[in-house]
Amino acid sequence: xxxxxxxxxxxxxxxxxxxxxxxxxxxxxxxxxxxxxxxxxxxxxxxxxxxxxxxxxxxxxxxxxxxxxxxxxxxxxxxxxxxxxxxxxxxxxxxxxxxxxxxxxxxxxxxxxxxxxxxxxxxxxxxxxxxxxxxxxxxxxxxxxxxxxxxxxxxxxxxxxxxxxxxxxxxxxxxxxxxxxxxxxxxxxxxxxxxxxxxxxxxxxxxxxxxxxxxxxxxxxxxxxxxxxxxxxxxxxxxxxxxxxxxxxxxxxxxxxxxxxxxxxxxxxxxxxxxxxxxxxxxxxxxxxxxxxxxxxxxxxxxxxxxxxxxxxxxxxxxxxxxxxxxxxxxxxxxxxxxxxxxxxxxxxxxxxxxxxxxxxxxxxxxxxxxxxxxxxxxxxxxxxxxxxxxxxxxxxxxxxxxxxxxxxxxxxxxxxxxxxxxxxxxxxxxxxxxxxxxxxxxxxxxxxxxxxxxxxxxxxxxxxxxxxxxxxxxxxxxxxxxxxxxxxxxxxxxxxxxxxxxxxxxxxxxxxxxxxxxxxxxxxxxxxxxxxxxxxxxxxxxxxxxxxxxxxxxxxxxxxxxxxxxxxxxxxxxxxxxxxxxxxxxxxxxxxxxxxxxxxxxxxxxxxxxxxxxxxxxxxxxxxxxxxxxxxxxxxxxxxxxxxxxxxxxxxxxxxxxxxxxxxxxxxxxxxxxxxxxxxxxxxxxxxxxxxxxxxxxxxxxx
Numbered sequence: 001x002x003x004x005x006x007x008x009x010x011x012x013x014x015x016x017x018x019x020x021x022x023x024x025x026x027x028x029x030x031x032x033x034x035x036x037x038x039x040x041x042x043x044x045x046x047x048x049x050x051x052x053x054x055x056x057x058x059x060x061x062x063x064x065x066x067x068x069x070x071x072x073x074x075x076x077x078x079x080x081x082x083x084x085x086x087x088x089x090x091x092x093x094x095x096x097x098x099x100x101x102x103x104x105x106x107x108x109x110x111x112x113x114x115x116x117x118x119x120x121x122x123x124x125x126x127x128x129x130x131x132x133x134x135x136x137x138x139x140x141x142x143x144x145x146x147x148x149x150x151x152x153x154x155x156x157x158x159x160x161x162x163x164x165x166x167x168x169x170x171x172x173x174x175x176x177x178x179x180x181x182x183x184x185x186x187x188x189x190x191x192x193x194x195x196x197x198x199x200x201x202x203x204x205x206x207x208x209x210x211x212x213x214x215x216x217x218x219x220x221x222x223x224x225x226x227x228x229x230x231x232x233x234x235x236x237x238x239x240x241x242x243x244x245x246x247x248x249x250x251x252x253x254x255x256x257x258x259x260x261x262x263x264x265x266x267x268x269x270x271x272x273x274x275x276x277x278x279x280x281x282x283x284x285x286x287x288x289x290x291x292x293x294x295x296x297x298x299x300x301x302x303x304x305x306x307x308x309x310x311x312x313x314x315x316x317x318x319x320x321x322x323x324x325x326x327x328x329x330x331x332x333x334x335x336x337x338x339x340x341x342x343x344x345x346x347x348x349x350x351x352x353x354x355x356x357x358x359x360x361x362x363x364x365x366x367x368x369x370x371x372x373x374x375x376x377x378x379x380x381x382x383x384x385x386x387x388x389x390x391x392x393x394x395x396x397x398x399x400x401x402x403x404x405x406x407x408x409x410x411x412x413x414x415x416x417x418x419x420x421x422x423x424x425x426x427x428x429x430x431x432x433x434x435x436x437x438x439x440x441x442x443x444x445x446x447x448x449x450x451x452x453x454x455x456x457x458x459x460x461x462x463x464x465x466x467x468x469x470x471x472x473x474x475x476x477x478x479x480x481x482x483x484x485x486x487x488x489x490x491x492x493x494x495x496x497x498x499x500x501x502x503x504x505x506x507x508x509x510x511x512x513x514x515x516x517x518x519x520x521x522x523x524x525x526x527x528x529x530x531x532x533x534x535x536x537x538x539x540x541x542x543x544x545x546x547x548x549x550x551x552x553x554x555x556x557x558x559x560x561x562x563x564x565x566x567x568x569x570x571x572x573x574x575x576x577x578x579x580x581x582x583x584x585x586x587x588x589x590x591x592x593x594x595x596x597x598x599x600x601x602x603x604x605x606x607x608x609x610x611x612x613x614x615x616x617x618x619x620x621x622x623x624x625x626x627x628x629x630x631x632x633x634x635x636x637x638x639x640x641x642x643x644x645x646x647x648x649x650x651x652x653x654x655x656x657x658x659x660x661x662x663x664x665x666x667x668x669x670x671x672x673x674x675x676x677x678x679x680x681x682x683x684x685x686x687x688x689x690x691x692x693x694x695x696x697x698x699x700x701x702x703x704x
């Protein structure tokens with residue numbers, strides 16, 4: 001997500017008829033209109049016109065780029081307030097909106113040039129040409145200038161709508177301000193997924209392809225961690241994004257986080273070696289319900305309204321190259337995919353796509369999908385998979401990484417790195433556009449971007465431990481499928497049979513604990529994952545919560561914090577074996593918002609693994625009492641009246657395993673069986689031995 005005003009392509013898509021005809025200097029940029037007034041403001045993207053920015057100048061440059069964004073937001077507010085008068089009198093638009101904006105942008109651009117000149121010794125020339133902005137008409141037929149219905153992306157995947165009907169089945173829908181925030185979405189922003197032709201292509205693999213997949217599971221933002229910052233584009237600037245982000249992984253992420261902060265931050269990822277940060281704009285249901293940020297920056301103040309939707313599923317997979325092996329990512333590598341301003345910038349950097357479960361061979365870039373009953377909305381991001389081999393970031397946050405060409409090869413001396421494939425699934429009702437009865441889902445955006453789907457984008461900072469990154473690269477290059485805890489190793493006591501599940505008992509007759517899906521005596525094959533149908537993918541939320549997996553949040557508000565509040569959520573620590581070989585319950589930190597994160601259970605030396613403890617945030621739910629093993633290795637039940645809360649409303653006085661199954665007031669059958677089974681087995685063996693001995697004595701002839 002870039003941070004500076006719109007792309008340097010002011011008239012590069014004039015044929016689409018989107019410019020409204022009046023520049024801030026009073027000249028007509030283009031005369032074609034479509035019978036509609038202007039819908040938003042379009043400004044050149046200053047970040048894309050900058051030379052290389054020295055590190056010493058970067059803080060000041062980033063602050064000014066963020067200021068340019070704020071200037072556009074303020075100008076857009078003035079434009080909306082005076083829209084009727086602007087439509088009657090185009091000259092009023094220049095005097096009241098465009099000229100004041102140009103003046104502010106000129107001052108900010110001058111400060112950027114001064115900062116660069118002070119450090120680099122030479123002031124860049126020509127930046128002031130990017131100060132003027134124009135007004136733009138939303139023609140509803142092609143977001144981002146109508147360039148790319150069916151446009152080919154740099155990763156070889158066609159993500160357009162294939163030239164299909166751009167309406168929602170009723171001829172394109174209504175126009176006007178639209179949306180409960182007054183700036184979108186419109187009915188014409190949606191298309192029936194069934195009307196879209198399959199359009200996904202995959203590059204052909206060659207002999208040296210790296211075919212493995214490494215999955216990391218960092219939850220679904222059950223913690224409710226949101227903020228409108230962007231530490232990549234606008235470090236040190238609050239509300240640098242002007243829209244809310246979901247965060248999974250690193251919990252230290254805000255505008256002021258340094259690399260050291262990220263390195264020491266807690267993580268929601270099941271494998272604690274992954275402290276990377278993954279974030280994207282929230283999806284909201286504009287249903288007339290106020291969220292906690294209704295009066296806050298990034299929320300209602302930036303025209304992002306409605307209920308924030310928690311994803312039903314988030315899949316984070318790293319995959320290889322179809323033509324070569326991959327090399328490790330450098331720590332703190334920053335990657336942005338997609339363009340938060342693609343509606344006015346054009347589609348050049350638009351890269352997110354939309355689809356429906358069951359129809360994912362059909363991907364949309366500039367439309368939201370209308371999914372049939374029983375199908376869910378899917379957002380997909382393919383991150384850049386080629387790196388320049390030197391830099392962890394660049395002036396425009398793009399040129400240090402690139403997409404492979406249509407054959408899957410990296411160009412210009414770039415090297416292949418693991419490619420992050422991000423898939424986010426939502427269970428949302430279909431949109432309603434019926435007079436004043438409007439309810440639709442839409443991605444958060446800069447206010448002038450009108451909640452267009454083409455503006456979707458994702459951000460990633462690599463904070464993998466070096467050892468885990470080596471494991472990731474080896475897994476991919478060796479063609480394996482690896483989960484958050486690594487592949488299972490059959491025959492080794494205590495190894496997990498599936499990522500996040502306690503391993504099968506050493507003795508096949510030993511009963512498993514409730515909630516453990518392992519099949520005793522049937523260890524998983526290496527690379528087996530939670531969902532055999534889709535390696536590395538977490539189970540659907542309707543499935544039982546697996547040990548070590550964040551539990552579903554309580555029904556209702558979910559403890560969503562007010563924008564700008566403290567980092568919400570909590571992180572369970574890893575369980576470690578005690579002196580007796582049994583695993584103690586993990587200790588963790590509790591955040592200010594609601595939501596739970598289970599600690600990760602580690603196998604003990606005898607092959608058993610205890611269920612993780614569950615930590616509960618202070619926003620919703622009841623704090624659970626963590627059980628710790630006694631000296632005999634068993635797990636005592638909590639004291640009477642204590643309650644283990646996994647976000648599913650368990651009643652007080654009962655103990656609940658991570659699978660959500662009540663076990664009674666004083667410990668479950670599995671806990672009791674774990675203590676009695678060795679004694680029972682010994683007694684059975686003793687009885688069998690006595691019977692066999694007596695039978696043998698009766699059958700043997702007497703010796704003389």
